[in-house]
Amino acid sequence: MHETEEDEVIERCRQGDLAAYKMIYERYEQPLLRTACRMLGREQDAEDAIQDTFLKLYKGIHGFKRGSRFSTYLFRILLNACYDILRKKDKADFKDIDAEHLPVHSSHEVRHSLAEAIAMLPRQMQACFVLFAVEEFTTEEVARILGVSAGSVKTNVHRARQKLRAWLSESTRGDEA
Amino acid sequence: MSCEQLHKYEAGRMSAEEFGLHVQGCAFCRKQIDLDARLDTELKSLKQPVRAPHLWDRIEKSLGEEQKKSEIQRKGRRLLRLFRKKWFLLVPAAAMILACLGLGIYLGLKQRTPQSGILAQKTLEKIELKEGEYIQAINELEKTARPKLAGMDLQMMSLYRDRLAAIDSQLERCKEALASNPANAHIRRYLLAALQDKKQTLAEVLGYGN
Numbered sequence A: 001m002h003e004t005e006e007d008e009v010i011e012r013c014r015q016g017d018l019a020a021y022k023m024i025y026e027r028y029e030q031p032l033l034r035t036a037c038r039m040l041g042r043e044q045d046a047e048d049a050i051q052d053t054f055l056k057l058y059k060g061i062h063g064f065k066r067g068s069r070f071s072t073y074l075f076r077i078l079l080n081a082c083y084d085i086l087r088k089k090d091k092a093d094f095k096d097i098d099a100e101h102l103p104v105h106s107s108h109e110v111r112h113s114l115a116e117a118i119a120m121l122p123r124q125m126q127a128c129f130v131l132f133a134v135e136e137f138t139t140e141e142v143a144r145i146l147g148v149s150a151g152s153v154k155t156n157v158h159r160a161r162q163k164l165r166a167w168l169s170e171s172t173r174g175d176e177a
Numbered sequence B: 001m002s003c004e005q006l007h008k009y010e011a012g013r014m015s016a017e018e019f020g021l022h023v024q025g026c027a028f029c030r031k032q033i034d035l036d037a038r039l040d041t042e043l044k045s046l047k048q049p050v051r052a053p054h055l056w057d058r059i060e061k062s063l064g065e066e067q068k069k070s071e072i073q074r075k076g077r078r079l080l081r082l083f084r085k086k087w088f089l090l091v092p093a094a095a096m097i098l099a100c101l102g103l104g105i106y107l108g109l110k111q112r113t114p115q116s117g118i119l120a121q122k123t124l125e126k127i128e129l130k131e132g133e134y135i136q137a138i139n140e141l142e143k144t145a146r147p148k149l150a151g152m153d154l155q156m157m158s159l160y161r162d163r164l165a166a167i168d169s170q171l172e173r174c175k176e177a178l179a180s181n182p183a184n185a186h187i188r189r190y191l192l193a194a195l196q197d198k199k200q201t202l203a204e205v206l207g208y209g210n
Helices: A001-012 A020-042 A043-063 A072-086 A109-121 A123-134 A139-147 A150-177 B004-010 B016-026 B025-047 B054-110 B121-150 B156-182 B185-207
Strands: none
Touching: A001 A020, A020 A043, A020 A072, A020 A109, A020 A123, A020 A150, A020 B054, A020 B185, A043 A072, A043 B054, A072 A123, A072 A139, A072 B004, A109 A150, A109 B025, A123 A139, A123 A150, A139 A150, B004 B016, B004 B025, B016 B025, B121 B156, B121 B185, B156 B185
């Protein structure tokens, strides 16, 4: 979907055209699902977050400024929906888990447990890392989505990398043992 | 365990060339670079598609419900706006409604005025006919009772005559009242009671001494 095409779709969304919302869904389904899965850890929760995202998008589409980047706006809504779910699940007080406390798995489980390890990162760090390293948004885009400074995004991504490297190192050691 | 050079490089305070030279002699940094490469590979694998086959159906349903809800709210707001702008147009309409309502209530009440004391014309005619027959029958009864009354001892005769005279006086008053207000059911009830009283008294006279 080109930018002008996206603008037209957004205009149709403003008029309440559900088919236009479906086009948005089809365009962003995978990145939204992946991000929500990484943030929440469970696919069911991720689906709830996306449903909530579209409902909030429907209610707030008139507040979206023309000329702004839509993906940034949409992901901002998604992350807020994820935070709401986390708060409901009483996970609001996310612990800053040290690398040595992250789960250790054998190599064939690495992919699954990397997702778990990401889900256990502190919330802000997790969001910065998922958007930057998994969904490949730029530092500035992540900063706009999360409403923080670019410097804060860089620091969080750097610390997340450190933790995940340490966790990967521990996993490998566990595997070798 | 950590390496200051790695921090510098990651913070952008050291060039890639400088760090490359440093890595050749630093086992820790070499390992971190290996882990970084592995982490990047693993991160790519996290980009595999996530399946959610019925998600759009759920979203569409909730958006549809929201659409209906906001449509109702919009109509309500429009009506409120119209009322705020054109409320003065509603004053004559409201006055008309109130007038109609008042008239309806008045007519309803008028129709439902209690009629317990007033008899309808047809009923009145029937009653007058039956009353006439009843009075005639009592008069005949009185004729029959008169010889018996005359044959009573003086004290009893005087007692019954006084009683009959009182009843007749009551009957006269009722008839006078009915002459000016024939549809008054209360007076008719008094008249009937007096007639029954007279009938009872005459029956007592006829039964006296048997």
